[in-house]
Amino acid sequence: MAEATREALPLVDATGAHFIIVEGRFYDSLNDQLIAGAVAAFAASGATSEVVTVPGALEIPVAIEILRQQAESGRRKADGFVALGVVIRGETTHYEIVSNESARELIALATRHRLAFGNGILTVENMAQAEARANPSRGDKGGDAARAALALYALKRSA
Template sequence: MATAEQHYILPRPSFDKPVKILIVVSPYYRDIADNLINGAKAEIEAAGATWDLVEMPGALEIPTAIGISDRRSNFDGYVALGCVIRGETTHYETVCNDSSRALQLLGLQGLCIGNGILTVETRAQAEVRADPDDQNKGGGAAAAALHLVALARKWAQQSKGIGFKPKGQDTLMAGDTDGSNHA
């Protein structure tokens, strides 16, 4: 059973330009998915962002859908939603581990993803976690995506000062000790 332990929630980020989020959900457990979606939509809208929604058959397809979307559309961030309840086979571990790992790899490539795929032992645990009036894990995943979008935008304009200099700036070439050879 879930506990009512208090935890800190970061203040909602604000944006000076529009933010567009794609919610990718597996509605395998429709009622749980609907609650996750409702929580995510409310959080996205509260931040002044817009959203679109696509459904996938299962949690394993969610990272692929996000990868395809990133290559072929213009979303700023993504919210992955679904629910995996432990069954009698090892399929549970495969789905939980592989979907989570794939989302993490996409995130490490720079995508702004909030992971709201529930991995639980029982339906009751999922119901509490998905409920927007209880643990609201859909809203939490949307908040994570929004915070990552804010961070990406904050650092988008900053340069580390490495790499090639623009044409026209003096560049010391290898073997050029007096600076006579410029790019």
């Protein structure tokens, strides 16, 4: 089945904003591609970004909460967050646990704290699907996650 296409989101002017990309580092080359897409999207909007690395997708919500608290206390700048990682189905139920629990907690965290947030954790069946989605010149899911965070950042600023 072909992936649906959609119109690109309008470019957000986020000059002076700073976003934190939290990656669950498991598949190095895939994560590098996701990060490249996200960094490029932030740069195109005038925002800066930094990458914080944790071991896997389950640690991402915990890291974002820690970073959010640091930003709230003034110890770190963060206007929004992006979660990046790759979860590929294996032979056990671990895939379901990681996929469902990381997504559930990320949405709860973003909603509870009204975060400008984008979720770019790929949940796929195989490596070919992951490669197609991670590559900035093909699926650009890292860039999509950054653009989602930028759209929510713009919405927060307009409120």
